Amino acid sequence: MAREIDHPKPVADWETRGYWEGAGRHTLVLQRCRSCGVVQHRPRALCVSCLSSEIEHFEASGRGSVWTFTVTEQNQVPPFRDATPYVLAYVELEEGPRLLSNVVGCPPDSVRIGMPVVAEFRSDADGLAVPVFRPA
Numbered sequence: 192m193a194r195e196i197d198h199p200k201p202v203a204d205w206e207t208r209g210y211w212e213g214a215g216r217h218t219l220v221l222q223r224c225r226s227c228g229v230v231q232h233r234p235r236a237l238c239v240s241c242l243s244s245e246i247e248h249f250e251a252s253g254r255g256s257v258w259t260f261t262v263t264e265q266n267q268v269p270p271f272r273d274a275t276p277y278v279l280a281y282v283e284l285e286e287g288p289r290l291l292s293n294v295v296g297c298p299p300d301s302v303r304i305g306m307p308v309v310a311e312f313r314s315d316a317d318g319l320a321v322p323v324f325r326p327a
């Protein structure tokens with residue numbers, strides 16, 4: 192039985208702090224442009240559509256669907272080595288952006304494109320958390 196991935200620690204800087212603080216509360220936080228309304232991820236200082244700096248953070252639903260995925264059978268790099276096989280997936284969030292993550296909580300060969308998923312969070316002792324997705 193594969194273990195879960197012991198994710199490397201994320202680095203929160205001034206652009207990504209809102210996202211990681213939300214993750215620490217087990218909430219998926221995205222950015223929305225106040226000028227044009229575009230929702231974006233990964234966190235940035237400027238809107239990817241209109242280059243406005245009027246960016247706000249908001250709590251996303253955590254719901255989405257598998258946009259595409261692969262099952263990793265071999266990875267010799269710790270900490271991923273002990274977690275194989277695992278699913279690496281782009282999840283299309285219902286707010287629009289796609290997020291690269293893992294699908295957990297189901298056999299890897301049961302994952303399908305379009306499968307509804309919902310975010311949950313893996314925390315470490317320091318309170319840092321990363322989102323993964325399980326079948327909804």
Ligand SMILES: [Zn+2]
Nearest residue numbers: 224227238241
């Ligand atoms: Zn914009």
